[in-house]
Amino acid sequence: MREIPIGRFGRIVAGEEEGYFLHVDFDAKDTGGYYVYFVDDIDNPSAGGDHWAENVEELHRVFDSSEWQIEWSDRYCDHAVRS
Template identity: 35%
Template sequence: MIRIGRVGEIISGDESGKFVKIDELPDSPPSYLILLAYDRAFSSGCGDYWVEDQESLEQFFDEGRWVVNWEGEST
């Protein structure tokens, strides 16, 4: 499950080894900013992507074959 506002480590798929955080933007319906970095603090190798809705967010994760270990959860 994709977690909004929580940091996760991509453990499999494209971008494996990077950290990800999803921010929900105040659009109607909401759009999403996908933040990526090499560290949990998002201070090294940062980048971002934007998707227009929840369905696009799920497709983005599927296309990258991302398996994410979200902080506070085990895989």
């Protein structure tokens, strides 16, 4: 199973939402699951969306079904909770 960084921004270079940026947030407080947020621009987003996964196995299924190829950056979301 590949590693999916929590809280780290990545650019989707292939697959659904190609060209968008994403980051994964672990929602330990409310759901215990994972949110995958994606936006068209990190600093000034004007469009985007999200996916929710109940657990890490489902998170991997979300990534696999979206056929995302991601270039991960060194930048992290200030608000993301890392597991």
